Amino acid sequence: MKEVYIRIKGRVQGIGFRYWAVHEAAEIGGISGWIHNAADGSVEILMSAEEDKLDQMLAACHQGPSLARVDKVEFIVGRRSSFLPPIEYGVFKRV
Numbered sequence: 001m002k003e004v005y006i007r008i009k010g011r012v013q014g015i016g017f018r019y020w021a022v023h024e025a026a027e028i029g030g031i032s033g034w035i036h037n038a039a040d041g042s043v044e045i046l047m048s049a050e051e052d053k054l055d056q057m058l059a060a061c062h063q064g065p066s067l068a069r070v071d072k073v074e075f076i077v078g079r080r081s082s083f084l085p086p087i088e089y090g091v092f093k094r095v
Helices: 017-028 051-063
Strands: 002-011 032-037 043-049 069-075 092-094
Touching: 002 051, 017 032, 017 043, 017 051, 017 092, 043 051, 051 069
Parallel strands: 032 092
Antiparallel strands: 002 043, 002 069, 032 043
8 A cells, every 4th residue: 555645736626626536536446535625726635545546546636527727746745734634544535
């Protein structure tokens, strides 16, 4: 199992990106984590899964749902905000 924390920038809020991500994670299967809207207009995702599943989800996030415009997907390295929840294994949800 691997864990990644990413930030997706572009037109990603107010267009159903979080709902899409929850559905996409369920379609791929085996992905635990969460997605939330950040204050700067980006979306952040913390997820854990087998490497091949993470690769599939990362590839999907580069495209996003049809109304999204993904300008950049960047990995966040280091400490997460203490206000954000830990991963509940077996669950991928909006927070």
